Amino acid sequence: MRVVFAGTPEVALPALEAVAASAHDLVGVVTRPDAPAGRGRKLVASPVAQRAEELGVPVLKPEHPRDPEFQAQLAALEPDACPVVAYGALLPQSALDVPRLGWINLHFSCLPAWRGAAPVQHAIWAGDEVTGATTFRIVKALDAGPTFGVMTERVRPEDTAGDLLGRLAEGGAHLLVRTLDGLESGELEAREQPEDGVSLAPKILVEHAEVDWTQPAVAIDRQVRACTPFPGAWSTHEGERLKLFPVQHTDQVLEPGVLEVGKNHVLVGTGTTAVRLGEVKAFGKKQMDAAAWARGARLEAGVRLGG
Known part of the structure; x- marks a missing residue:
C-alpha cells in the first residue's frame, strides 16, 4: 500500500521509523515548514523532515495544507492512506479526500477521552491511572473520527508527560502499522466513537x-x-x-x-x-x-x- 506519512516533532519519529520499516511503500512525508531555532534563530528542518531526508523519502513542507500546489503534489504521489502523528496543522476536506483510505491519525489517548492537543498532559494532571493511544480516521470535527485500534498504558506514579509520551510513541507506532495492515487487507473496520465519555485536552500554556x-x-x-x-x-x-x-x-x-x-x-x-x-x-x-x-x-x- 502506498502511504504518505505526516508528522513534525520528535515524538512522531518512532511511527515514521515503523512505517518506513513496514511492508508498506512510504512514497512521501508531509511536515511543517522549517522554523527558527537556537540562539541564532536559523531556520531548521523539523525532526521528521530530517529523518525523512536521511531515508531518501520526498518531503513536502506546505505553509498550509489548503495550498493547491501542495494538494497537487500530494495527489501526484497517489497515496492509499496518510498516517499522521502530531503533524500540527488543520487539514481541509480537499486534502482529506486525496488518499482513498483517508488520513489515519495516531492520537495519544483512549478516545473519546482527551480530544485535543495535549492528551498526555491532561491525563496526568487529572490523575488518570490508565491512558493509551488510538488510531482513527481524521474528519473535520476535532479528534472525532471513527476509530480503528487502541492500546492502553498504565500511568506510573512518577511519570512526567515526557516519560509517558515516550512510551506511547513507541507502542503507538506499532499500533499505527497494524492499522495500516488491517486497512490494506480489508479486515479492519472503523467504529464510530461513543457519545459518552468525551473530554477535551486543549494546549497547556x-x-x-x-x-x-x-x-x-x-x-x-x-x-x-x-x-x-x-x-x-x-x-x-x-x-x-x-x-x-x-x-x-x-x-x-x-x-x-x-x-x-x-x-x-x-x-x-x-x-x-x-x-x-x-x-x-x-x-x-x-x-x-x-x-x-x-x-x-x-x-x-x-x-x-x-x-
Whole structure:
C-alpha cells in the first residue's frame, strides 16, 4: 500500500521509523515548514523532515495544507492512506479526500477521552491511572473520527508527560502499522466513537503552569509532572520565575508557599502536606538541585514562593 506519512516533532519519529520499516511503500512525508531555532534563530528542518531526508523519502513542507500546489503534489504521489502523528496543522476536506483510505491519525489517548492537543498532559494532571493511544480516521470535527485500534498504558506514579509520551510513541507506532495492515487487507473496520465519555485536552500554556500553593499536595504533584518537560511548571521567588521539576510528598505541614530549607532539602507548604522540591531552574541559572539553589540564593526562614 502506498502511504504518505505526516508528522513534525520528535515524538512522531518512532511511527515514521515503523512505517518506513513496514511492508508498506512510504512514497512521501508531509511536515511543517522549517522554523527558527537556537540562539541564532536559523531556520531548521523539523525532526521528521530530517529523518525523512536521511531515508531518501520526498518531503513536502506546505505553509498550509489548503495550498493547491501542495494538494497537487500530494495527489501526484497517489497515496492509499496518510498516517499522521502530531503533524500540527488543520487539514481541509480537499486534502482529506486525496488518499482513498483517508488520513489515519495516531492520537495519544483512549478516545473519546482527551480530544485535543495535549492528551498526555491532561491525563496526568487529572490523575488518570490508565491512558493509551488510538488510531482513527481524521474528519473535520476535532479528534472525532471513527476509530480503528487502541492500546492502553498504565500511568506510573512518577511519570512526567515526557516519560509517558515516550512510551506511547513507541507502542503507538506499532499500533499505527497494524492499522495500516488491517486497512490494506480489508479486515479492519472503523467504529464510530461513543457519545459518552468525551473530554477535551486543549494546549497547556505557560500561564496555566503556575503553581498555586494553596492546592493540595497531590494536585501540585500532578500539575508539575504534567507540565514536565513542557511548558514547565513554575512559581516565583522575589519576583523572578522559578521553574519546577517533579516533587516528592512528605508528612510535614507548612503554610502554603512557605519554604523550609535544610542542608540537603527544600520543602514547600501546600494546602495539605508539604512537598520536597526536586530540581529547579532560577532565571538566568542552570537547572540544579533545590538545596543547591537555596544555598546560592541564601534563603532566610519564612521565605515564600508565589505571589
